[in-house]
Amino acid sequence: MIIVDQEARDAILYEKGSIVISASAGSGKTTIMIKKLKKVLEEINNHKTVAAITFTTKATEEIKKKAILEGVKKEFFAQTNDSFVEYEIIRPFITDTYGPEFQSDFTIDYDFKFHDFESGKISLVEQEKLGVFYDIKENFKFRLALDILKNNTAARQYLQSKYEMIFLDEYQDSDLDMHELFMYLKEVLGIKLFIVGDPKQAIYIWRGAQPNIFEKLDSDDFKHYELVMNFRSHDEIVNYANLLHNTKYFNNQYSEKVKRVVHCKLKDFTSSFSRLVYEGEIDPDKEITIIINYNNDARECAERLNEQGYNFQFIPRTPIDDNTPNNHLLYQLACYVIDNNFSIYDLIENINVDSRRQMVRRVEVILKKLKGNLKCDQETFCSTLIELEKLLEIKFTKDEMNLLYETVKEDQYHIAFKKIEDKYKVMTVFGSKGLEFSQVISFSRFYKVHIGEGYQNHYVCITRAKDKFIMVDDSNSYEEHIVSHSYRLGMSKTYNLFKSVDMLSE
């Protein structure tokens, strides 16, 4: 395999300063990040260290695991961006910055809302709570952390003395307040940054992620690199994705007749499915994942396929899929309550609490009322969670409790929390993020790319596929948009871009 961006990959490792990497889906961004992290750590000959900062606990765990596989021997910090600012800046330095009325043992309460920064500070004193802004696009925690840094020399010296470089993953999901804090670390404190992300995968703009965040990094003291080589998907799938999302790398000279990307016109998907299998477009021996963006449509699709004798598992978008503060913990709790094979030890290990026996026992006693009891009333459910809050010194929001209750109560969501071996799945694009499947099928009606909607979802959906991508074209303008775009980029034959399968005629 010729790795078209090998030069960039080598240069990243030898670059001395701050780095920004736009990494396309499947290009191995976590791998290059760990490789760089390992090299930086090995070159440090003093007490300094590095931090790897991610958006979710899941991603943090993945980094820790990968670091062990890559042979990283020295200790480093891997944490979520929320816990980074909380435990490295806010809690240690808040009292010293604002005075003794600001105690460091406040609770985090994401239900507690206010309109402006000063009210947020007052509530830290009066309610001893760290809350959030009403406006979901503004980030109080990061704004507070930056204010503390600006007003506390000890805090600045602490971070400066400790960190050689900070690694930031999934930067496209950063909001403006996060961005400002990270830029302060680089510009004022002189801490080098390693930023990696994929602007094309920014699917969290609705909750404050800055659409143009990578453009904001366009300063001289960053070295920019681009990783486009997709190790996951077949070249034909990569080229198809590049057409709209990575125009620069679109290969208009591709001269093979494309087999891996299919545009399929049909009357009714479920009835045409067997024909797709029969004609060899779908290999029933490999994984098949159908991506449908609405729960009801998706469930119905699975049901109807199963009526025909297939075994499709609908993985619903559950109420707790939204990225809430304790998202990871909620997921693990749901697994523990719903899945009988998920033991207390699995839970303890996955939520990273003190695994001493006594603690395990205490968590188990508290959760006894919930384990397997899916018909528990809401009051008991919430009071149990409150007990757990006290033990683990955490704070759920009211929304989170309700969402978790809803998730446990509704049978339809349970499948999302059980380990399934099934090869055939139906899921939403949000659920598929970070995953990969051999064959992916989706529907063009979800991606109104001709009017600039669903762009990022479109990209994420295509790049999940390793071997085959089938787009069922059930909208009028989709194919037209694709074809006219490929002409504009100098590709004259559409069969060099996708294969057309017409099942409208019998």
Add this chain to the structure above:
Amino acid sequence: MELKKLIVKNFRNFGSVEIQLTNQNVIFGMNDVGKTNLLYALRFLLDRQIRKDGFRDSDFFQKNTNLEIEITLEIDLSNNENKDSQHVISKVRGSRKQQDLEKFYIQVKGIYDESEYFGAPTLYWGSVFEELEEVPQTGLISDLDRLFKVVYIDPIINLENTFSRNRKKLFDQRRLSEDDIVLSNEIQDLTDGMNEKISEMEVIQDFQNILTEEYKNLKKEEIKIEMKSEMAINGYFSDLTPYIKRDGDEKHYPTSGDGRKKILAYSLLNYLTKEYESNKIVIYLIEEPENSLHRSMQIALSKQLFENEVYDYFFLSTHSSELLYEMDNASLIRIYNKDRVNCASHIYHVDEDYKSLKQELNRSLSTALFADKVLLIEGPSERVLFEKVLEETNPTYELEGGYILEVDGIKFKPYYKVLKALEIITIVKTDNDLKAKSNEKTHFDLIGFNRCLELVEMTKKEFVEIDYSSIDENGKKVWLGSNKERLVKEEKKDIYETEEETIKTLESKDIYLSEIDLEHDLYEAIGDRMKEILKSSTPIEYLQRAKMLNMLKLTQDLTATDCSTIIEHDLFKALKRLVD
């Protein structure tokens, strides 16, 4: 990072002491006065291994377990470019407050628990002394232990033990390169071969048979006794011993001799510390390393300690003046016992003016440091006389802590400052010198008197005017040396008389000015005996012609009575003070 201060309260024989520190600290004092205890205070603070045993009742001052032990180390972080300062800052997180970013305190406290017969040590740190925070701890290891490593080197550090205890670390099998692994296997084959050859030897076989037979006579058992080389059983690493090979000499010399072994053990520890503790700030606690080291080895070690960057931070307890030859910017910590054990400390810094004389200065000073009372004198003729007088009147004065230090070219001040700061009784004896200004020959500075005033920071005196001109027979103004000598002498006497009050004050501070000079003082005491012994009617002039030589001549014939007359004389109070 700079060590600033150590405060020890209610620990062992220290009720309450506060000691100024720098990064290189020398602790000295009489035996059993508490040098080891002071090092222990640091070990309780910084060494997890010592701390884990907790405080026993005997660790409390006067065994009073109602008291609270408190050991505090103050460090200075004002140079935050320094890598160790940064290291501290990076580990202490929010324990530093904006209010004081330069200082940082580390503290251990111990409160005795009667029911447990034990005082659990609790660690604190922070930049504001009144608001120290508990040091985060996971299990037995605290964040402090991740920051500092104490390397304690005891006086009987032993090469064999140090080597065998660390053999595993030194020859870490996991670090073998691929080539080494091949070689290692070959060595294994060779040792097997060697053992085979050994067992083929007749003398060995005979011996094995005899031994086996003897054994069977005592106990019937189907066994056979075989002789094997240690190497085959425990691996060849177990057999390695360090040897010394001189450059240009093919032979290997055993590292016998305690001195050489000791130096080698130090080298080993240095290596191990560099290799395995590179991520911690290492503080060396070195106890009386001079034991079994030849003087020249001690001087070499002194150079190592004060100049090798491995020893950035150390506390050295010693009785050896040789170990102090290279010191500069060191804190001298003298532990002494007056009513109760106390510590005096002084940050010794060789002034720019004396840099070139560092060794000479240190050499004479370092011996004086180990005394309780020091008499500072100007030159060799004083020494000759005073030693003779003391030999006759107080022959054991040195054993009792007295010491005479000749300041010679270096002047009194640098010695006086250091000794005084260390609470060593410091006596000064100096001549009442006058000196004409270079630009005005009738203006005379009171350099002797001023020397004394300067030591105790009193205002210096203005010059005096002595016009020693006279008119010769031709009516011409002339400047005669003999005139000058006479007038200057009269002036000195005059000063001594009119400044009586000030001179009394100086004497109360152990600073003694001669009326004129040593020879005149002596004449006042034993004038007739001087004439007699030196067979001269003008013995002062005779002595001054060849100061030391003629003084030697004089002292040879001084009797015990002469000597006690001298020491009892008012002009020799300085000498009396040394032995009272």
